[in-house]
Amino acid sequence: GAGVSQSPSNKVTEKGKDVELRCDPISGHTALYWYRQSLGQGLEFLIYFQGNSAPDKSGLPSDRFSAERTGGSVSTLTIQRTQQEDSAVYLCASSLVSGGGQSDTQYFGPGTRLTVL
């Protein structure tokens, strides 16, 4: 079956522009996660959705970052007024459920490489 897909695979933007990154989870997976991978910070957890709801947004790096999920499926991560420090690979993962048990193992997409010039 299809895995987690993300688009675009690469995005180059100018400082100050807004960008939208998209994640399509594995069909039937109710939980969705966003992470950021950068050379300096390694893999950082950003936000988690159970269904369409994100119970805790404190992992988002700044108020320029927002995320939403609609229909319990596709999620978008939006970065407003991009800065050079936002350059990183943004990874999305999904799991069948969350809350313990084998079914909440996270499966990752290929990522979106964001470069802010």
Place this chain on the structure above:
Amino acid sequence: AQKVTQAQTEISVVEKEDVTLDCVYETRDTTYYLFWYKQPPSGELVFLIRRNSFDEQNEISGRYSWNFQKSTSSFNFTITASQVVDSAVYFCALSDYSGGGADGLTFGKGTHLIIQP
């Protein structure tokens, strides 16, 4: 706070050698999960194994084996008879009982494994 330490930044071995990747974790939770993921040059994180804190049995899957020791808070990964295709960055990760829900996975910095032919 949770923490995962992978002290080996890079390991280089010749094909067919055995190699062990170290992972040491810190958590105050009594129930938690440990994971290993592989990130080949293509960039996608590939799930390898999940172990819960109640199960200290070692696991073997083909050439891969994992040694979980709660007494030393370690979850080490051994590749036997390494092959060039094993070259990748390997990440150890930790989550609390919620299985990485609200808090996400806490990743180590990764070990870059290079298998030379």
